[in-house]
Amino acid sequence: MNTLLSINGLSFSYGRKTALNGISLDLKEGGVTALIGQNGAGKTTLMRAITGLLPITENVVTVDGIDVASNPRKVHQMVGFLPDMLGFYPSLTVQDNLAYAAQINGLTDEEARQAVENTLLRLDLTSKKSDPAGSLSRGWRQRISIAQAIVHSPRFLALDEPATGLDPDARLSLSKLFLELNQAGMTLLVSSHILAELEDYCNHIIMLEDGELVGQRDIKNFLAYRKSDVKDLRIELADDRTSIERALLILSQDTQCNDIFHRDRIITLRFHGTDADQHILLKNLFAADVHVLSAGEDHNGQRETLRDAYHRMNNKTPPR
Numbered sequence: 001m002n003t004l005l006s007i008n009g010l011s012f013s014y015g016r017k018t019a020l021n022g023i024s025l026d027l028k029e030g031g032v033t034a035l036i037g038q039n040g041a042g043k044t045t046l047m048r049a050i051t052g053l054l055p056i057t058e059n060v061v062t063v064d065g066i067d068v069a070s071n072p073r074k075v076h077q078m079v080g081f082l083p084d085m086l087g088f089y090p091s092l093t094v095q096d097n098l099a100y101a102a103q104i105n106g107l108t109d110e111e112a113r114q115a116v117e118n119t120l121l122r123l124d125l126t127s128k129k130s131d132p133a134g135s136l137s138r139g140w141r142q143r144i145s146i147a148q149a150i151v152h153s154p155r156f157l158a159l160d161e162p163a164t165g166l167d168p169d170a171r172l173s174l175s176k177l178f179l180e181l182n183q184a185g186m187t188l189l190v191s192s193h194i195l196a197e198l199e200d201y202c203n204h205i206i207m208l209e210d211g212e213l214v215g216q217r218d219i220k221n222f223l224a225y226r227k228s229d230v231k232d233l234r235i236e237l238a239d240d241r242t243s244i245e246r247a248l249l250i251l252s253q254d255t256q257c258n259d260i261f262h263r264d265r266i267i268t269l270r271f272h273g274t275d276a277d278q279h280i281l282l283k284n285l286f287a288a289d290v291h292v293l294s295a296g297e298d299h300n301g302q303r304e305t306l307r308d309a310y311h312r313m314n315n316k317t318p319p320r
């Protein structure tokens with residue numbers, strides 16, 4: 001696969017505030033990459049830099065070999081961008097907003113007419129095409145914005161928090177749309193806080209922290225990532241509230257245990273230790289009069305999710 005996006009030492013500051021610091025990465029054509037990171041990590045800034053919306057240094061970001069800083073218009077024709085703040089003309093109809101987006105991205109009138117028709121169909125927007133964009137609900141507005149971002153059939157599509165404000169059905173259809181666009185050859189970069197959704201369609205992940213790239217890997221490898229001295233344990237307790245609470249307290253204080261989940265009487269956790277350490281852990285539970293019915297390695301545990309992996313990279317226990 002060819003490299004479509006190449007970033008080589010990208011830094012960007014808003015005044016004295018450094019938002020991106022020496023980012024370097026390559027994205028291959030045809031992938032779907034999840035861009036994750038906490039609030040303020042620099043995700044939006046990175047997307048804006050890639051899509052030619054920020055004044056960046058020349059020869060630092062290229063899309064298909066074209067320098068974004070010196071050829072922003074050319075790059076706009078190749079990329080689509082869904083910003084976190086939706087932008088369209090509220091008094092124009094849905095159709096006219098799309099036609100405008102197509103034309104400013106270099107399509108002729110005839111190409112734009114055809115592209116608008118196809119995009120309306122693809123996003124199920126045909127019934128709304130004559131409505132003023134500003135009169136529609138948040139979910140429909142989101143669709144209009146996605147339609148605007150893809151109307152010129154970009155090769156690279158960046159989506160900043162695309163699922164925000166959408167109901168579960170709309171989120172599902174969004175996931176399907178991303179897969180469809182990817183199968184049609186588009187390369188996607190998607191930022192979201194909803195990790196379980198990214199997992200449905202992303203095959204690569206990049207992680208930012210304080211403006212720096214702190215992790216990058218293919219999700220298949222990412223999900224398979226396991227240290228040899230790490231195992232998943234499943235502990236079944238008697239149905240005794242005090243016992244369960246005591247067990248959770250002991251486990252949460254043990255630095256060898258993390259990713260502790262508990263449902264009813266079953267506790268699952270990731271244990272970082274040897275068999276002897278595991279034996280000591282159980283002895284501690286027994287010593288505290290925790291009523292353990294069974295304990296052992298959880299071979300049937302769910303595969304590691306993107307959410308688990310993200311929280312582990314951040315050294316946090318996922319919320320129960």
Ligand SMILES: Nc1ncnc2c1ncn2[C@@H]1O[C@H](COP(=O)(O)OP(=O)(O)OP(=O)(O)O)[C@@H](O)[C@H]1O
Nearest residue numbers: 014017018019037038039040041042043044045046
């Ligand atoms: N226009 C601006 N002026 C000054 N500082 C800014 C501006 N935009 C962003 N920043 C700062 O740059 C840093 C990165 O912001 P950015 O919006 O790229 O992060 P993010 O990862 O997208 O965050 P979020 O998940 O909250 O949207 C933050 O510290 C933010 O406060």
